[in-house]
Amino acid sequence: MWSIRMRASSGRTHVSGAETLSRQEDIITVASSFLLRALCHKKGMPSEIVITVEKLKESPSSVAPLPVKTLDCPSPEQAKIIIKQLLKKEGVSEISIKKALSIVYSSTTMRGASLIDIKTGRRLEPDKSRGVRVSRLGLEEASEERLSGILEKLGINTTRVKEALILASKVASCPGIVAELCISDDPDYTTGYVASKGLGYQRIPNIKEKGSLSGGRVFFVKSGSNINRIIRYLEKRPVVVSVEK
Ligand code: AMP
16 A cells, blocks of 8 residues: 655645555556646645655554534534534533634644644644644545445535545544544635544534635644654554445
8 A cells, every 4th residue: 555645835835735545556546636636726826746655664554434414504603602512522621622713713724733632722733833734544445435325325425525534534543632623724615524433523514604715623632642642643654444334
């Protein structure tokens, strides 16, 4: 298996990124699709595109996809109430939720995710402008049709949902991470989510206004966790999502 990663930037501004795992025979197809994605991004033409193709040194472990649910939510105001309710259930403090909301609703976007202590609200990622980028993640080949089938039934069988669900399923499997909050920075995509092992993947429509450039990701971390170990897992540990028959 190979890890394929793409990042596109314009000066110091992150434009787009993508990552997956691929079989050797699919490298060209996958890398080309990432290149196309970088060249056609709504945020504009990047001035630099980096594609990394790297053979995995360890074989991936597999995790099940989180169960998916789409909530009713008419507005960003209501979305904030839902986010608070869900995160409180997972033991995230008021101050940590406030910090997370200020990050994901900020118009300054990061390439990766912020790590926030669930009790103190302190940011734990070493590079606050970049964040931590989850990498080396993919979908087991035999599970592709099964996952498409599950999402098809829900009317959300898109690459975007699939990629986000794969990411959320890896993140939820990381020891020390309690929950995740995500808002896309795509101005046309206004469905975000809260995810965790216990809650599953809960999609929140109208999480932001259409046209808004804000977005971001936050991973909530159990107090006292080993941050380096968490970052190593998120960035380096190969994980594939596998759907049982
Ligand atoms: P997207 O849903 O792709 O629009 O991403 C929304 C935000 O999530 C981005 O602005 C990044 O801050 C963050 N993000 C995207 N991809 C990753 C990743 N692989 N790992 C960590 N954070 C990410």
